[in-house]
Amino acid sequence: MRNESRLLLVVSLFGAVIGVLFWAVGLSPVYATITSGGTIMLGAVCLLGLLPGYYYHWWSRRMSPRSEDDPEATPESGAGVVGVFPGTSIWPFVLGMSALLVCLSLVFGFWTAIFGFSLAIAAVVGVILESRRGGAI
């Protein structure tokens, strides 16, 4: 887990360094109003790396070592159940079409959203019932 967390923390560090640099260079009054957007976005890059990166770091110190991080691991050491995967499911399709209908209401008026939200409710219920029987996201 350590390398994964480092990768995300590098992203975060880069966002912080460049963000500060960008902000400092942009202090010139000519540019002041324009750079604020860029500084905010680079700050967001910093946070985007920091949140999952620090979580992985926190978790990597608490979890038991994984066979995929062990350079000497044999295939047998990872054998067994990896997880429960849904074999087939109609609900992603229903959810996708409901999202499409909801978004199309931005073009054609709110009537498509009525169908869209109805389908979305059906899909959410369907996914939850399916997950109760077992299945990853």
Place this chain on the structure above:
Amino acid sequence: MTLLAERPGVVQEPGGPDHGHGPTGILRWLTSTDHKVIGKSYLITSIVFFLFAGVMAVLMRTQLASPDSTIVSQHTYNELFTMHGSLMLYLFAGPFAFGGLANYMVPLQVGAPDMAFPRLNALSYWLYLGGGLTMIGGFLTVGGAADFGWVAYAPLSNAVNSPGAGPDMWIVSLILTGFSAIFTGVNICATVFYLRAPGMTMFRVPIFTWNMVVTGILILIAFPVLTAAMVMLWCDRHLGTHIYTVSGGGVPVLWQNLFWFFGHPEVYILALPYFGMVTEILPVFSRKPVFGYRGMVFATITIGALSTSVWAHHMFTTGVVLLPFFSLMSYMIAVPTGIKFFNWIGTMWRGSLKFDTPMLFAVGFLVVFLFGGVTGVFLASPPIDFATHDTYFVVAHFHEVLFGSAVFAGFAGLSYWYPKMFGRMLRESLGKASFWFMFVGFWVTFLPQYLLGLHGMPRRIAEYSASTGWTTLNRVSTAGAYILFLAVAIMVVNFYVSWRRPIHASGNPWDGHTLEWATTSPPPPHNFFRLPPVRSERPLWDFNHPEHTTRAHEAEHEGGTPSRRGTRATGGGADGAR
């Protein structure tokens, strides 16, 4: 129906867990959560969009073949270049790589039974398909499709200048495909972080997968900004907000800042996966390990990081950006890209090269992308950019970069992995013919465009007068576009031939290095009957050629008695490979 995914031990009998009585026919396609089915759907859908956008390009080149041409109207021309760019960038180049090939190959390369979130994966595809059809649906509306360019600059894209349902459908389509890309990015990162095979540490993951992880992170950085910008644009158009209009106190250039903060990482979201494909193909057809594995990973991460801080080099002529900052940052991207080129050449150096179709396309990519990249370095210089901004010089530059990666490297990856995905080979003769037509057509199309740009021809004009003297160069460029069309047509014939008269492919037709070749073609549900032990970044090669393993080679080097054959097969590049 849910299935327990089990990771096999050393040997597992074919047959595996309980499969084969799911739904059939169209219901199988609608309900599948198998990353292989979704990956293929992505591939086929994106190629259809590619062909559609290619026809638009040919129409535009036909229009420009002669001065004062009236084959299409000015308004139609605007729609054509907008939809050509939008389809190629949002619906072909990205989804082809991170929706199609990555979806199919990343779980296989890390030895996983499926993507980490199979149902989320299916949802991404349906959002992508729905969004793509919405974008094309713009042509069916009264006012026609969006016609403000793929960048939709404010205030051209507001309700006064671009009224009608077509532009709204374009906005909605980008919101949908944006979410689709975000979900795929999350999925790929989670798969690589959590579902790797035993022994596959992060620094043994194939470069293609590494590049997809970095691409996934870039997607998470860039696409939310695009989606937010689109929602604000919609609010400007319909709710009377003034975010991008001067009259209400807004800032039009904010649109450019937001768009390019998405747009420049997007360029690398489009390029990095294709760099990864080339990095997979060159070692296999040179029969050597990739030269400088860690250097490649470092270069990928550096390119990804730097790409978030160069967005305003698209906005030099607005006069409100930090020219020195963005110019310097843009120059710096050339360094990791140069490392990649060095390592690609190092991989081929003294290898036993085999020029099959994938390798031809990969080498073609190196040449083409080098030219596009070098002209990109020119454009990072503000004085040169001021002179060439919005001319055909820029058009030629980004077509060389994007056509080089998405089509040359994309076809390389497609013909390399086609046997794995469809269990049958493509015809070598047709593939090579397609390559040579494409390579020639490419230069004939885009070299004249550089000259046209230097002669001052602006982008996005439907007509020009004969007195400008641009006619000859435009004719040559149009002829090149027809050659490119022919090359793509040969590729399509190749698919058709392999569909009607299949030559069955073995599990490992290219003597590949990575885990996707360790299973059957096409792979069974949940992918693997057995996994070889992972001891280097090319586990399958080590398994199939125990006398030439990466480790054995290192031991030889330390012992100072390399066997001749071993040196030849694994090459001198192994030093840098660890």
